[in-house]
Amino acid sequence: MMHLEILQVPDYPNVPLLEQRIEHALSGVPIEWELRHVIIEDPRSAELAGMAGSPTLLVDGHDPFAEPDQVPSVSCRLYRDAVGAVGGAPTVTALRNAFERDSPTAATSVPD
DSSP states (O other): OEEEEEEEOTTOTTHHHHHHHHHHHHTTOOOOEEEEEEEOOSHHHHHHHTOEEESEEEETTBOTTOOTTOOOEEEEOOEEOTTSOEESSOOHHHHHHHHHHHOGGGOOOOOO
């Protein structure tokens, strides 16, 4: 089973977008997965949980979108797509790629 965690500040507006994209990325994929939310309210909690801005997605305990110089924070996290555009959540394609790397049984060729 693949364990997904969304680390987020309370009521963060990009969380529903991330949830929707996760569901789309895993639609039709023959793998069991579970999603839980962890509310982070202070910098120390962000550091302990590994949250590099809200929302941060952990796949089986690690951040597949981590960048080398990122530091834990309770700030807004932005993600770049393949052409460099900025958004509030990883793209469906980026999520699929992350799930394939972290869980080979999640490999899929379902189009966007």
